[in-house]
Amino acid sequence: MLGPLGILNASLIELGVGTITAWGEDSPTAEAARTIYPMVRDALLSSYTWSFATVDEDPVPVPTSEGAPKRFAIPNACLRVVTLTAGEDNRIKVPYRLRKPRHIVIRASAIEPDTITFIERVDESLWPSYFEQTMVIGVAARLCIPLTENDARRAALSTVLKNELSGARLIDAQSSTPQALEGVGDLIAVRS
Known part of the structure; x- marks a missing residue:
């Protein structure tokens, strides 16, 4: 892996x-x-639920007055909150809003969440090569105008970035076991 200086170079x-x-x-x-x-690093990491950057943690409650909406601290490493869930296998999605200062707020009557899923700022040494390549093109596209003042090159790099990002998302989506459809086995059994 290249690391930050290698990616930049x-x-x-x-x-x-x-x-x-x-x-x-x-x-x-x-x-x-x-x-x-x-800026590019955080924007690209936040742009998708990358498997290498997605984290599940227990939400940390923030004290509130009785009857007030429940508050939970957003973890320090969090770039983007993905979901707040509860119940067996985290199947119940808990509606939330993000509020300053780095709090997640839910209705007072809402079910207590068990898990916060978020995208974290992952160290470059843990990035897979498909994301690293996307970052190289992203940084090049953003540095193009300040360093070369070449708008045509920036437009071309932006197109390459779009394609790299699409390819990286596809690879990342294939890097885990696909979710099984529930109840399909029952439908097949009925046909027998």
């Missing part, structure tokens, strides 16, 4: 500009990268 090579040797380097390229890279 692969993006810079895509653009045809010089690479950098360290994040703290004092150059316009490094300065643009320090600004753009974290």
Whole structure:
């Protein structure tokens, strides 16, 4: 795996500009990268329920007054809340709203959630290659205008990014056991 500096330098090579040797380097390229890279990383991670970035945790209640809506803390590593669930096998979806300061709010009368599923900011060393490649193109597309001022190249990279993202989502969706349809066995048994 490339790591953050490797991903950035692969993006810079895509653009045809010089690479950098360290994040703290004092150059316009490094300065643009320090600004753009974290935004692209968080946006791409948040854009889909990636299997490598999806986490289930127990919700942590935040004290509220009686009768007030229930509140739960959003985990620090959370980029995007996916679901709040309860019940056996987490089959009951609990309606929620996100509120400041990093709270999940549900009605006072709502069932108590058992699990919060969210997308977390995953360390680059844990990224699969299909996501890493998507990130390389995403960073290149966002750095294109500040570093090359070439709008046609940025448009081309944006198209490549769209295709890379689509392919990465497809690969990721195939990286787990498909959900079985419940009751299908009963239908087949009835036909026999």
